[in-house]
Amino acid sequence: MALISPSRRLRRTPFSDGVEAAGVKGYTVYNHMLLPTVFRSVGEDYRHLKTAVQVWDVACERQVELRGPDAARLMQMLTPRDLRGMLAGQCFYVPMVDETGGMLNDPVAVKLAEDRWWISIADSDLLLWVKGIAYGYRLDVLIDEPDVSPLAVQGPKAEELMVRVFGEAIRAVRFFRFGWFGFQGHDLLIARSGYSKQGGFEIYVIGSEVGMPLWDALFAAGADLDVRAGCPNLIERIEGGLLSYGNDMTRENTPHECGLGRFCNVETAIGCIGRDALLRVSMEGPVRQIRAIEIPGDPVPPCDRIWPLTDGRGRRVGRVTSAAASPDFGGNVAIGMVRMTHWDEGTRLVVETPVGEREAVVRERFWL
Amino acid sequence: MALISPSRRLRRTPFSDGVEAAGVKGYTVYNHMLLPTVFRSVGEDYRHLKTAVQVWDVACERQVELRGPDAARLMQMLTPRDLRGMLAGQCFYVPMVDETGGMLNDPVAVKLAEDRWWISIADSDLLLWVKGIAYGYRLDVLIDEPDVSPLAVQGPKAEELMVRVFGEAIRAVRFFRFGWFGFQGHDLLIARSGYSKQGGFEIYVIGSEVGMPLWDALFAAGADLDVRAGCPNLIERIEGGLLSYGNDMTRENTPHECGLGRFCNVETAIGCIGRDALLRVSMEGPVRQIRAIEIPGDPVPPCDRIWPLTDGRGRRVGRVTSAAASPDFGGNVAIGMVRMTHWDEGTRLVVETPVGEREAVVRERFWL
Numbered sequence: 245m246a247l248i249s250p251s252r253r254l255r256r257t258p259f260s261d262g263v264e265a266a267g268v269k270g271y272t273v274y275n276h277m278l279l280p281t282v283f284r285s286v287g288e289d290y291r292h293l294k295t296a297v298q299v300w301d302v303a304c305e306r307q308v309e310l311r312g313p314d315a316a317r318l319m320q321m322l323t324p325r326d327l328r329g330m331l332a333g334q335c336f337y338v339p340m341v342d343e344t345g346g347m348l349n350d351p352v353a354v355k356l357a358e359d360r361w362w363i364s365i366a367d368s369d370l371l372l373w374v375k376g377i378a379y380g381y382r383l384d385v386l387i388d389e390p391d392v393s394p395l396a397v398q399g400p401k402a403e404e405l406m407v408r409v410f411g412e413a414i415r416a417v418r419f420f421r422f423g424w425f426g427f428q429g430h431d432l433l434i435a436r437s438g439y440s441k442q443g444g445f446e447i448y449v450i451g452s453e454v455g456m457p458l459w460d461a462l463f464a465a466g467a468d469l470d471v472r473a474g475c476p477n478l479i480e481r482i483e484g485g486l487l488s489y490g491n492d493m494t495r496e497n498t499p500h501e502c503g504l505g506r507f508c509n510v511e512t513a514i515g516c517i518g519r520d521a522l523l524r525v526s527m528e529g530p531v532r533q534i535r536a537i538e539i540p541g542d543p544v545p546p547c548d549r550i551w552p553l554t555d556g557r558g559r560r561v562g563r564v565t566s567a568a569a570s571p572d573f574g575g576n577v578a579i580g581m582v583r584m585t586h587w588d589e590g591t592r593l594v595v596e597t598p599v600g601e602r603e604a605v606v607r608e609r610f611w612l
Numbered sequence: 613m614a615l616i617s618p619s620r621r622l623r624r625t626p627f628s629d630g631v632e633a634a635g636v637k638g639y640t641v642y643n644h645m646l647l648p649t650v651f652r653s654v655g656e657d658y659r660h661l662k663t664a665v666q667v668w669d670v671a672c673e674r675q676v677e678l679r680g681p682d683a684a685r686l687m688q689m690l691t692p693r694d695l696r697g698m699l700a701g702q703c704f705y706v707p708m709v710d711e712t713g714g715m716l717n718d719p720v721a722v723k724l725a726e727d728r729w730w731i732s733i734a735d736s737d738l739l740l741w742v743k744g745i746a747y748g749y750r751l752d753v754l755i756d757e758p759d760v761s762p763l764a765v766q767g768p769k770a771e772e773l774m775v776r777v778f779g780e781a782i783r784a785v786r787f788f789r790f791g792w793f794g795f796q797g798h799d800l801l802i803a804r805s806g807y808s809k810q811g812g813f814e815i816y817v818i819g820s821e822v823g824m825p826l827w828d829a830l831f832a833a834g835a836d837l838d839v840r841a842g843c844p845n846l847i848e849r850i851e852g853g854l855l856s857y858g859n860d861m862t863r864e865n866t867p868h869e870c871g872l873g874r875f876c877n878v879e880t881a882i883g884c885i886g887r888d889a890l891l892r893v894s895m896e897g898p899v900r901q902i903r904a905i906e907i908p909g910d911p912v913p914p915c916d917r918i919w920p921l922t923d924g925r926g927r928r929v930g931r932v933t934s935a936a937a938s939p940d941f942g943g944n945v946a947i948g949m950v951r952m953t954h955w956d957e958g959t960r961l962v963v964e965t966p967v968g969e970r971e972a973v974v975r976e977r978f979w980l
Binding site: 246247248249250251252253254256268269270271272273276282283342343348367368369370371372374375376377378379380381488489490491517546547548549550565566 | 616636639640641656667743746748857858916918
């Protein structure tokens, strides 16, 4: 694969100096920002993530901030998930769709107060959508991208490391809840969340100048825990069924196709954009849906384009969009979208990879 | 610099097979799509671009298509440039701003018909802004990203190569005008335009399946012209003063700060978003503006972050955002934003680069 050419447009993060010093070997670009993809090797990073603790530069999870009297109304317009029961201090995973029900992003909404929210976004310029809607509806709300950069601490020893830096109170933070914690005179928002199934936290670092001092403090406190720089791990996130916007779903797909129907309450999410389009699909169900796909045998190459799934007689029944060899489960783990005629557990399909046709088996559940 | 990790999210283009076969060495990511940055070396590519002809995969210049009775009204809402005199068959460079006058994109508008437009975008998800505005205003217009991928043919021998593939009629296409040309039974839109100062065309390839046949036809027809795969060249575009959205300007900047005031007609562009914010700046002028900056001496490293400009006594007066060593003009050519107190021709400043402080001289004009 080729080199990535540096430019200001591919934004550095408050943690980039630390990432480089840790020997980052690969990047992707996410929200116009550098996101590390590998440090030692994807396989070695995977094993370490599952056994120790890693610090991840996920500053590319940019925040869209909504402030003002219409903030809550706008938030409910943006998602088919019913937000009425959501309290300040909670995080909600919220599919966001356009008027046709097509996915625009799958962010985490962070409710700071009734009139102040952050949307922690996946890879699309959701800010432009939110600003466009607010302008068109003349809402009384300020929308901006604040200087907030998430730093994730993930892995089975994450809580131990966090306690050392932020104190015992961190243990009381429940899953998808957040609290405020002090660090060198700064208030940081810390949630129990993250893009892995190994447990951990995301620290919303407010103010770029806090970035490297916090990075260094985490590494100093965790030396005996074998803390390392890490990043979202392709293998682990596929095993865990963590979808990636732009990879496993696009504007082409409804939340229901993505298996996110449980995060949609189209009956009660009054005023949400896309409600008309999703009402019927929420009753009838989608005709294709995300599935875990096993590809037995030798490792497949990186899935950098759609791999067609066929029924073995040449009829197209779906696609694979993420794949990786799995050390723990053998063969390759993959994520795909499969038509309902062929999405039952154990259905044997054929996947067309760049290295030829391979057997693919539909699974009911992901691996973790 | 690190490797770029392949994934479906970093979309391949209809020309990627050709780009890879030509030995691409570096990429950037632009509109969630791969954009080549170097083939032999940036310097060698530069010399070749100025003397021969290159074929560029600029499929990442995605199109936002507007169709319907409100298409023209929406287009005028999106830009402070007065579009009333624009005819079908013309291309207009149009700054697009938010309600505060901040740049959201600097695309080329392509008017296919009164009720059908393409916006050929720079690196931001402008589709989401356009869809949000159209939804908020309940406009009668369809907005989508069609399967259209620009392929640029640039360099002094570009016209000769294009004539061989599309015939003599191509010579009649004037600058920033377009015509329709046939290729193997497909109609392609061809404009005289492109992101270089060496002259040439952009072929809007409609239908991905036409991509590689067209690529191959151009190379077959131009073998004796030394046609090569190329890409927007960092050195040449700085010499020519071609700005890069995300590098030299962001949502922080007004068009007037970017030197794009001549593309704004805030008095007459009735209904455009950002009009109130820009009325005063269009009368008074901006307090800082884009300038060509010369950095004499040894080559500087790639400008991957803001380089502060100071007056030599520690006072911040601007920033450099793009820079490259120039074979033809010596030293380094650069683009920066400078406060009006220090923007006059010949003003000597200090630029803080990652390799230390360097002299910087403000220029009145770019090099080409």
